[in-house]
Amino acid sequence: MQTGATKRGVLPGFGLTMGYSVLYLSLVVLIPLSALLLNSTGLTWEKFWDVATDPRVLASYRVSLLTAAVAGLIDMVLGLLLAWVLVRYDFPGKRLFDAMIDLPFALPTAVAGVSLTAIYSQNGWIGSLFEPLGIRLAFSPIGITLALMFIGIPFVVRTVQPVLQDLDAEVEEAAATLGASRLRTFRSVVLPELLPPLLTGFALAFSRGIGEYGSVVFISGNMPMKTEIAPLLIMSKLEQFDYAGATAVALLLLLISFVLMLLINTLQRRVRKTAR
Secondary structure (H helix, E strand, C coil): CCCCCCCCCCCCCHHHHHHHHHHHHHHHHHHHHHHHHHHHHHCCHHHHHHHHCCHHHHHHHHHHHHHHHHHHHHHHHHHHHHHHHHHHCCCCCHHHHHHHHCHHHHCCHHHHHHHHHHHHCCCCCCHHHHHHHCCCCCCCHHHHHHHHHHHHHHHHHHHHHHHHHHCCHHHHHHHHHCCCCHHHHHHHHHHHHHHHHHHHHHHHHHHHHHHCCHHHHHHHCCCCCCCCCHHHHHHHHHHCCCHHHHHHHHHHHHHHHHHHHHHHHHHHHHHHHHHC
16 A cells, blocks of 8 residues: 555645746736736726727737738648648658758747848849739738748647657558548548647747737838737837827737637637547
8 A cells, every 4th residue: 555655746746836837927927917907007998998999009900910810820731731741751851851940939030020021022032023913022911921920830830740740640541441532531530630739839820920029020011000010009109108008009909819819729629529
């Protein structure tokens, strides 16, 4: 019979670990958000409503949310393809290719913004190819979406890749022996297992894209009502010493982000229950 001493695990007890968890959560999340709320004490409801319904503010939210959503959806497809190639195939330079996926994590966002602007501008390598067609990549919502795709793709790849590695290849082989085509095998066998991590990757890329500033501020052009993002509008109000207006924009962006993330997490749980 095991005694209390022999039942001790490697990690400390619940009280100590829970205390450290609450302390970490408070320092990183709760206290900064509380400071944001406390900073809004001088913000009246009238001021908040005027800022929230300002056409320029609404336009910045529309740009940030739409570009982040489109970038996240495209990253879902591209991230799945990249993860599939890394898991299912062996080729020269695979380790280097795998390491490059994490480059947006290590690269400073300002450097990424300058590099993307140089490539996709009118005189850039890629932007010059689309300019004769009347398609402007940089200084447009397309350029913002490209920048958000760049910083969001690692989230999808790194969430899908371990799930693909754990999938049993014998299940796919059994489906093939029963006469299922590759497309039907992928749709009926593989995709249900990959849908939860794909949604997780989309949620991470989407949430990162909403608050992204450094890599977008250069390529967006910062044109009010057209390519101005919400984080840039917050910075503009702070530079004008309009702290109440900046707080109002930040609070509304926080509320929108929380509601959207709650909806995505609810969808994830339903998908997991359906897959089971």
